[in-house]
Amino acid sequence: MRKNQHKTKYQYQAFLWLLPSFSLLLVFSYYPPIRTLIFSFTNSNGAGVGKFIFLDNYIELFTSQTFYRSVFNVVIFIIVGMIVGNFATILLAELLFNLKSKITSSLFRYLFIIPILVPSVVIILIWQYIVFAGGDSGIANRVIGFFNIGNQNWYFDPKLAPISIILTGFPWVAGTSFLIYLAGLQSIPHSVIEASKLDGANLFQRILKIDLPLLKGQIKYFVVMGLIGGLQNINMQVLVTGSGPGTTNATNVPAFMLYEEAFTYDRYGYASAIGMVIFFITLIITIFNMKKLKGND
Amino acid sequence: MEFVKFMRKYYVQIILTLIILILLFLSFYPLYMLLIKSFKTISDDQTNPFGLPKIWSFENYEYAWIVIKPYLFNSLYITIIETIGIVFIGSLTAFAFVRFEFPYKNIIFYLIISLLMIPGIVTITSQYELVNRLGLVNNHWGVILPAISGSIPFATFLLKTSFSGVSTELLDAATIDGASDFQVYRHVMIPISKPILWTLVIISFIGGWNDYLWPSLVLLQENLHTLPIALVNFTSSYYGMTGGYGAPFAAYVISSLPLLIIFLLASKQFITGLTSGSIKM
Numbered sequence: 001m002r003k004n005q006h007k008t009k010y011q012y013q014a015f016l017w018l019l020p021s022f023s024l025l026l027v028f029s030y031y032p033p034i035r036t037l038i039f040s041f042t043n044s045n046g047a048g049v050g051k052f053i054f055l056d057n058y059i060e061l062f063t064s065q066t067f068y069r070s071v072f073n074v075v076i077f078i079i080v081g082m083i084v085g086n087f088a089t090i091l092l093a094e095l096l097f098n099l100k101s102k103i104t105s106s107l108f109r110y111l112f113i114i115p116i117l118v119p120s121v122v123i124i125l126i127w128q129y130i131v132f133a134g135g136d137s138g139i140a141n142r143v144i145g146f147f148n149i150g151n152q153n154w155y156f157d158p159k160l161a162p163i164s165i166i167l168t169g170f171p172w173v174a175g176t177s178f179l180i181y182l183a184g185l186q187s188i189p190h191s192v193i194e195a196s197k198l199d200g201a202n203l204f205q206r207i208l209k210i211d212l213p214l215l216k217g218q219i220k221y222f223v224v225m226g227l228i229g230g231l232q233n234i235n236m237q238v239l240v241t242g243s244g245p246g247t248t249n250a251t252n253v254p255a256f257m258l259y260e261e262a263f264t265y266d267r268y269g270y271a272s273a274i275g276m277v278i279f280f281i282t283l284i285i286t287i288f289n290m291k292k293l294k295g296n297d
Numbered sequence: 298m299e300f301v302k303f304m305r306k307y308y309v310q311i312i313l314t315l316i317i318l319i320l321l322f323l324s325f326y327p328l329y330m331l332l333i334k335s336f337k338t339i340s341d342d343q344t345n346p347f348g349l350p351k352i353w354s355f356e357n358y359e360y361a362w363i364v365i366k367p368y369l370f371n372s373l374y375i376t377i378i379e380t381i382g383i384v385f386i387g388s389l390t391a392f393a394f395v396r397f398e399f400p401y402k403n404i405i406f407y408l409i410i411s412l413l414m415i416p417g418i419v420t421i422t423s424q425y426e427l428v429n430r431l432g433l434v435n436n437h438w439g440v441i442l443p444a445i446s447g448s449i450p451f452a453t454f455l456l457k458t459s460f461s462g463v464s465t466e467l468l469d470a471a472t473i474d475g476a477s478d479f480q481v482y483r484h485v486m487i488p489i490s491k492p493i494l495w496t497l498v499i500i501s502f503i504g505g506w507n508d509y510l511w512p513s514l515v516l517l518q519e520n521l522h523t524l525p526i527a528l529v530n531f532t533s534s535y536y537g538m539t540g541g542y543g544a545p546f547a548a549y550v551i552s553s554l555p556l557l558i559i560f561l562l563a564s565k566q567f568i569t570g571l572t573s574g575s576i577k578m
Contacts, residue, residue, distance in 0.1 A: 013478065014397035018405070021390040021449050028424070028446035029412050035423035046426055095317050100310055108317055110564065115324050116571070117556040120507045121525035122549045125532060126327050129542055130334070137346035139330065171323045176571045183572050203309070232418035235509055239529060255418045263514060268422045275419040286414050 033279075039272035046268045057273035066249055066257060067274075073162060074253040078230035080166050086222055088172040090215070093181035094207060109182065115174035120235065127168045128155065128240050155241050158248045165236055165251055177222055184218045185211060220289070227285050231278055234259055254278055335550050339541030357547035361531075365548045367520065368527035373555070375437055375512075375523060376505035382445040383501045384494060387452025392482050394453070395460040396468065406457075412450040421511075428515060439515040440523075444505060452497055459493040460486060492569065499559075499570030506556065524552050 040057055044050035061067050092112065099105040118126075131139045132154035141151045154164040188211065196206045212219075237243065237256040244250030254274055262271035334342055335357055337350040345351070393399075394406055424443060433439030463486060471481045487494070509525040516522055522530070532545040560567045 009398045011397040011399060014393045014399040014402075017389050017393035017397070017478075020386045021409070021453070024386070024442065024446040025409070025412070025449060028427070028443045029415075029449070032420035032423040032427060033415055035426070036420050039422060046422070046429075092317070092320060095313050095320075098309075098313055099317075104314070108321065111321060112324065113560065113564075113568070113571075114557070115328060117560055118328065118549075118553045119525060119528075119556075121509050121528060122552060125528065125545075125549060126331055129532065129546075130330050131327050137342070139327065142347065171320055173320050174324050179568065179572045228416055232416040234418070238510060238513075258418060258421070259510075262422045262425070268426065272422045275422065279415060279419045282416055282419075283414060 036272045036275050039269050040276045042269045044268040044272075045266040046262070050269060053269070057270045058277075060270065061273055061277065066243075066252060067254065069249045070252045070254045070257050073249075073251065074231065074255075076162065077166065077253065078227060081230060082223060082226040084166075085172045085175075085177070085226065086219065089175060089178040090181050090212075090219075092173040092178045093185055094211065096178075096182055097185040098203065109179070112174055112178060116176060121239065123169065124235060124239050132164055132168075156245050158245045158250050161241055161244055161248075161250045165241065168236065180218055180222075181215060184215045188214055224285065224289050228282055231255060231282060331546055331549055335543060335546040337543055339539055339543055342541060342543060357543040358551070360544045361547035361551060364531055364544070365524065365527055365551060368522050368524045369552065371437070371522060372506060372524035375440055376502055378437075378441050379444045379448075379505040380498055380501040382441065383448045383452050384497050386445060387449055387497065388456055388487065388490075388494065389482075390449065390453045391456035391460050392486060394457050395463075396478065396481070396486075406453075409450050409453055413454070417447060417511075421514075425514060434515055435518045435521060437516070437521060440508075440512045443511065444508065448501060448504070452501075455497060456490070456493060459490055463489055492566070493573070495563075495566040496570040496573050499567055502559070503556065528552060 038049060041052055041054055042050040043053050043056075096105050096108055099108070115123075133139075133141070134153055134156070135141065135151060136145075138151075138154075140154060144152065152160055154160050157164075192210060193206065196210055201209065231253075232255050234253060234256045237251055237253065238259065241251040243252035243256060243260065255278060258271045258274040258278070261267040261274065330347075333349055334346075336353045336355075337345075338352070338354055338356070341351050390409070394402065428434055428439045428443065431439075433442070467489075468481055468485060471485050472478075476484065507525070508523070512523045513526050516526065519530075528545065528548055531548055532542065535545050536542060
């Protein structure tokens with residue numbers, strides 16, 4: 001009976017509609033992860049699979065000083081980046097939200113969007129050649145010059161390089177996240193805010209007790225995206241700092257290790273093992289977050 | 298009493314505005330420096346790195362335009378094809394999930410969505426080997442096809458959520474009037490879903506326009522380079538030749554214009570594009 005019902009209901013032309021996406025996905029999205037998994041157990045150099053060496057790549061990775069240094073760096077970059085980034089963008093969203101004049105508020109919002117339109121590679125180049133430029137012509141050197149501190153080499157100083165990476169983009173407000181936080185604030189019912197005023201809550205109490213709890217969904221989203229993006233974004237390393245000045249690994253991260261092993265040393269097998277480790281970290285974060293989300297609702 | 302209250306309110310607003318202006322200044326100062334440096338000659342910038350140009354010179358722009366023009370068009374070509382591909386294939390896929398009943402529907406959907414959990418960098422080794430074996434290294438399609446494929450999961454998810462909101466009665470009415478499935482898609486679903494399609498267009502365009510790492514691996518031949526690759530190379534070669542950055546800085550400004558123009562022409566769609574894409578996640 002049930003089987004019969006299904007037979008009449010199914011519209012098999014659906015598969016024709018799915019054909020374009022699946023022909024691409026099978027080749028470019030489903031095959032590569034499987035291939036990476038296989039690679040990670042071999043000593044492949046990119047030309048074919050190479051010899052099976054079982055867990056040797058993983059053993060090498062987990063006994064490598066460079067790997068632990070890279071993990072340490074990426075954890076710092078992600079945590080600090082997430083805290084300052086979310087603090088700055090929530091601050092900007094609150095500032096714009098609390099402006100009485102709606103015209104000035106939306107004018108400011110327009111202006112803060114403009115830096116997003118600059119290509120991300122250009123932003124990095126601006127910071128490299130204008131803000132953190134060496135010598136007297138760099139903005140950062142000029143600013144610390146006011147405090148009688150001598151010129152620094154920023155991205156190319158073993159101590160300063162990681163800090164410089166974190167400082168890149170200061171004051172970190174230009175991005176899409178302030179728009180999303182602002183939209184979140186604007187969706188708070190007016191009556192809730194009025195009620196808090198009647199109860200005598202000041203601006204800071206309202207932000208802490210009403211706004212932030214209501215932005216929890218957005219904050220969670222940016223935490224997950226920050227983690228996953230932070231694990232794989234290596235434009236800064238590829239374009240400017242590499243693994244760090246000399247052999248310090250001061251700015252190295254696992255994804256950049258992967259990139260170098262694969263495309264500088266042709267060690268596809270080892271690079272793929274790094275990739276699998278990054279994948280499992282992402283998987284754990286995602287599952288953890290989904291569980292937490294479910295628990296809260 | 299009323300006056301004091303008024304003053305207090307006014308005072309808070311002034312502080313808020315001041316903080317906003319400081320943030321605005323800090324965000325724009327590097328961009329402002331880029332802009333004025335792009336109009337300076339090399340000797341002018343060396344003697345006077347922070348001031349306004351002595352003479353506003355367009356020479357940097359003339360030279361930069363000649364150098365980056367071919368790469369600007371490479372980038373536009375790749376980005377536009379990627380965007381069309383993502384929106385077209387993504388909407389076909391989402392339409393199938395909303396309009397049809399078919400076996401293993403849920404499993405197939407989760408099979409697509411689960412790809413969102415695999416960061417691109419994880420598969421970069423095998424992706425490169427694959428593109429190489431397909432003969433797509435030094436070919437724009439070696440950038441375009443993986444980019445479309447990589448965006449299908451997000452596009453499908455985004456569009457399916459929005460397509461499900463379109464009333465089934467409306468779609469059924471079109472079918473009863475004799476419209477084929479494709480006509481329902483083309484003449485009912487697509488026009489009704491314009492806002493979310495714009496969102497996807499903008500997200501895809503920005504993504505393609507900004508992409509650096511993968512194109513720099515696949516497009517080794519210089520004449521195939523995209524704009525971000527060309528900007529990096531132009532900066533170091535020009536500095537090697539002249540010891541200055543004027544013309545590359547002009548090139549940075551030029552490469553920021555396409556998105557700026559789209560924003561000025563369609564700011565409303567642009568802002569919803571930037572926001573709704575992530576809220577729906």
